Amino acid sequence: MSISSFLGLQTSLRGLQAQQQALDVTTHNIANANTVGYTRQEASLGATNALHVAAGATTDGRGAFLGQGVDVTAYRRIRDSFLDLQVRAQNMALGDASTTAQALDRVQSAFGEPSDTGINALIGKFFTAWSDLANHPESDSSKQAVASAAKTLGDAFAALGADLGSAATDAQTQFTQLTGSTGPVQSAASKLAQLNKAIDSAIDANQSPNDLLDQRDQILDDLSQYGQVSVSQLGNGRIQVMLGNQSVVNDSTVDWTVPPPATFAAGGGTLGALQKLTTTTLPGYQAALDAVAKTLHDDVNAAYGSSFFGGTTAATLGAGIPAASSIVAGTGTGAASNDIATAVAALRNTSSAGSQYGALVRQVGSDTANAVDAQSVAQAAYDGAEDRRQNVSGVSLDEEMANLLRFQRGYQASARAMSSIDEMLDTLINRAGRVGL
Amino acid sequence: MRITAGMSQRHVLADLRRVQERLADAQSRVSSGKQIEKPSDDPLGAERAVRLRSELETNSAYSTAVDESKSWLDATDSALSSVNDIVQRARELTVQAANGATTPTARQSIKLELDALTDQLKTTLNSAYDGRYIFSGTKTDTPPYDLTSATPDAYQGDANPVVRQIGPGVSVQVNVTGDDVLSGLLPTLRSISAHLASNDGASLQTTDLQALDTGLDTVADARSQVGATTNRVTAAGQRLDDMHDVTTAFLSDTEDADLPQALTDLSAQQNALTAALHGGSTLIQQSLMDFLR
Numbered sequence: 001m002s003i004s005s006f007l008g009l010q011t012s013l014r015g016l017q018a019q020q021q022a023l024d025v026t027t028h029n030i031a032n033a034n035t036v037g038y039t040r041q042e043a044s045l046g047a048t049n050a051l052h053v054a055a056g057a058t059t060d061g062r063g064a065f066l067g068q069g070v071d072v073t074a075y076r077r078i079r080d081s082f083l084d085l086q087v088r089a090q091n092m093a094l095g096d097a098s099t100t101a102q103a104l105d106r107v108q109s110a111f112g113e114p115s116d117t118g119i120n121a122l123i124g125k126f127f128t129a130w131s132d133l134a135n136h137p138e139s140d141s142s143k144q145a146v147a148s149a150a151k152t153l154g155d156a157f158a159a160l161g162a163d164l165g166s167a168a169t170d171a172q173t174q175f176t177q178l179t180g181s182t183g184p185v186q187s188a189a190s191k192l193a194q195l196n197k198a199i200d201s202a203i204d205a206n207q208s209p210n211d212l213l214d215q216r217d218q219i220l221d222d223l224s225q226y227g228q229v230s231v232s233q234l235g236n237g238r239i240q241v242m243l244g245n246q247s248v249v250n251d252s253t254v255d256w257t258v259p260p261p262a263t264f265a266a267g268g269g270t271l272g273a274l275q276k277l278t279t280t281t282l283p284g285y286q287a288a289l290d291a292v293a294k295t296l297h298d299d300v301n302a303a304y305g306s307s308f309f310g311g312t313t314a315a316t317l318g319a320g321i322p323a324a325s326s327i328v329a330g331t332g333t334g335a336a337s338n339d340i341a342t343a344v345a346a347l348r349n350t351s352s353a354g355s356q357y358g359a360l361v362r363q364v365g366s367d368t369a370n371a372v373d374a375q376s377v378a379q380a381a382y383d384g385a386e387d388r389r390q391n392v393s394g395v396s397l398d399e400e401m402a403n404l405l406r407f408q409r410g411y412q413a414s415a416r417a418m419s420s421i422d423e424m425l426d427t428l429i430n431r432a433g434r435v436g437l
Numbered sequence: 438m439r440i441t442a443g444m445s446q447r448h449v450l451a452d453l454r455r456v457q458e459r460l461a462d463a464q465s466r467v468s469s470g471k472q473i474e475k476p477s478d479d480p481l482g483a484e485r486a487v488r489l490r491s492e493l494e495t496n497s498a499y500s501t502a503v504d505e506s507k508s509w510l511d512a513t514d515s516a517l518s519s520v521n522d523i524v525q526r527a528r529e530l531t532v533q534a535a536n537g538a539t540t541p542t543a544r545q546s547i548k549l550e551l552d553a554l555t556d557q558l559k560t561t562l563n564s565a566y567d568g569r570y571i572f573s574g575t576k577t578d579t580p581p582y583d584l585t586s587a588t589p590d591a592y593q594g595d596a597n598p599v600v601r602q603i604g605p606g607v608s609v610q611v612n613v614t615g616d617d618v619l620s621g622l623l624p625t626l627r628s629i630s631a632h633l634a635s636n637d638g639a640s641l642q643t644t645d646l647q648a649l650d651t652g653l654d655t656v657a658d659a660r661s662q663v664g665a666t667t668n669r670v671t672a673a674g675q676r677l678d679d680m681h682d683v684t685t686a687f688l689s690d691t692e693d694a695d696l697p698q699a700l701t702d703l704s705a706q707q708n709a710l711t712a713a714l715h716g717g718s719t720l721i722q723q724s725l726m727d728f729l730r
């Protein structure tokens with residue numbers, strides 16, 4: 001069997017086409033060098049199936065496999081899905097820590113400690129007003145000072161309690177917005193459902209939907225800051241996505257319900273942090289502040305011998321404080337009788353309200369400090385994971401420039417090979433057999 | 438490792454952000470002068486600062502009580518000093534009257550002066566300090582003696598102590614009641630007056646003088662009690678002042694910034710920022726494209 005004279009032309013053509021396609025991929029990479037979530041692509045080149053010559057290809061009559069050039073076997077997306085998991089885990093930790101840090105920073109500003117104006121200082125001034133009354137039990141202005149110090153203290157407790165309450169309300173509102181019908185989770189769910197469908201059809205049509213996969217991965221990256229994202233493969237490129245314990249999307253069906261069920265647990269991220277803030281952290285602070293108010297209420301009322309502070313919570317402590325004119329300094333009949341005032345003033349050494357409040361300040365401080373530290377750790381870990389992923393998937397312009405040269409030269413060389421064959425054919429067709437003409 | 442354009446850019450930005458955060462921290466430490474501006478800066482330190490501030494407030498409340506007690510005791514002592522002078526004068530007059538050579542007419546004029554001294558004693562104890570009658574027990578709104586009443590020698594106050602808290606669990610009685618001082622003296626003076634009127638030189642010489650001496654002892658006792666209490670209160674005040682200094686220093690150690698160190702930090706962070714900016718600008722500029730043609 002003889003071999004076609006034009007085989008070489010075809011081989012060169014394949015070379016030209018493959019180099020050109022590789023160049024196209026390179027320019028696509030360059031164009032997307034700054035696209036967020038873009039994965040660099042590569043045209044995988046492979047030798048074309050060889051032409052099988054059964055016999056007579058060599059002098060001893062044996063057959064051969066003759067190379068026929070190159071083909072693009074696939075457009076590869078260069079990505080490591082394990083690194084995606086790392087990035088998403090760190091993004092979740094970052095969302096958790098930064099949400100917590102932000103909320104707690106606001107809470108600790110509301111405490112305003114250590115200062116000369118916080119509740120601690122006001123408790124001190126309240127007891128000082130009582131010791132001034134013990135020094136001047138006859139004085140109406142001392143009683144006035146006690147009443148006004150008590151009122152100021154009650155107001156401060158109520159204001160701090162309200163600040164804690166509104167921090168919890170704000171966290172709840174933020175949670176509702178994020179999980180609501182116009183929130184990012186819902187919009188991610190509908191985009192994911194569309195992408196699942198599009199990717200499914202593309203794979204059915206035997207195409208590589210690389211850019212669609214990039215878009216989907218980018219949405220999953222974004223989603224991971226809100227909670228624990230887990231992905232299960234359903235085959236043919238379709239996926240099911242869970243956020244915490246709740247399915248967001250299953251193939252092309254949006255599972256996410258608005259609002260999410262009460263059993264929804266985000267498992268971390270911004271939503272997890274908001275859930276923890278509203279259900280545990282902030283109510284805990286509120287309860288601790290109420291406990292301080294109760295201690296103050298119980299101790300002062302016991303020492304005063306009748307009702308001084310009205311309520312046993314931060315919000316109600318200031319209710320029912322007697323008017324200055326009805327405050328009594330002592331049980332005796334004498335104007336200088338000051339045993340009650342002395343007993344109340346002595347609470348500054350014996351009441352645990354101050355140390356309870358100090359412990360609460362430390363608690364808020366260390367929770368905030370921990371969240372701030374966790375935020376910088378998570379930021380560093382996220383940056384590291386993102387670096388490792390960029391290391392694999394990112395577009396390096398230097399590399400693409402080198403590829404550009406490589407494929408350009410490959411294209412030129414294939415073209416040169418084609419010219420050589422053309423010259424050979426020219427000799428064969430136009431010059432052979434023309435001896436003597 | 439493949440370093441991509443996005444990576445170096447992100448590194449530069451992340452480094453700049455970190456340096457700028459540290460710079461802002463250093464800046465705010467210098468401008469506020471505080472090491473602990475919010476509890477998260479140092480939770481334990483913040484709790485300690487809260488406690489120390491309470492201690493300072495407590496300390497200053499006790500200091501106020503100490504000053505108050507001292508003024509009360511000083512006023513008491515100065516009144517008792519006058520009382521002592523008056524009783525001494527009464528004793529001199531009694532000695533003079535007891536002399537057998539003194540004529541009944543002279544005894545009459547001595548009686549007039551003695552009666553005036555008796556009133557003066559009560560007026561002295563009726564003196565008010567800061568609007569309060571300090572010799573009336575806890576009935577500080579009532580003068581201890583009503584000179585215009587039918588029973589001008591009757592004590593109008595009560596026997597209750599006036600107590601001031603000058604430290605945790607430390608209380609002092611700052612008052613002396615008019616009754617303590619004058620309950621023996623007034624009858625003695627009245628009886629001397631009567632003996633002067635009845636020209637009873639023998640009684641004047643014996644029982645009356647003895648009774649006056651007892652009265653003088655009572656006044657002296659009261660004064661020494663006041664003096665001892667004053668010493669105690671002064672010592673307590675000194676301790677409070679010392680504690681105030683110690684606590685203030687401790688609080689400052691806890692929450693105030695170490696200024697030289699804060700300033701050094703600040704300039705170090707400024708240098709770091711300059712270096713990071715400079716490094717970033719050279720890094721971002723270069724690529725292979727600059728060298729291919």
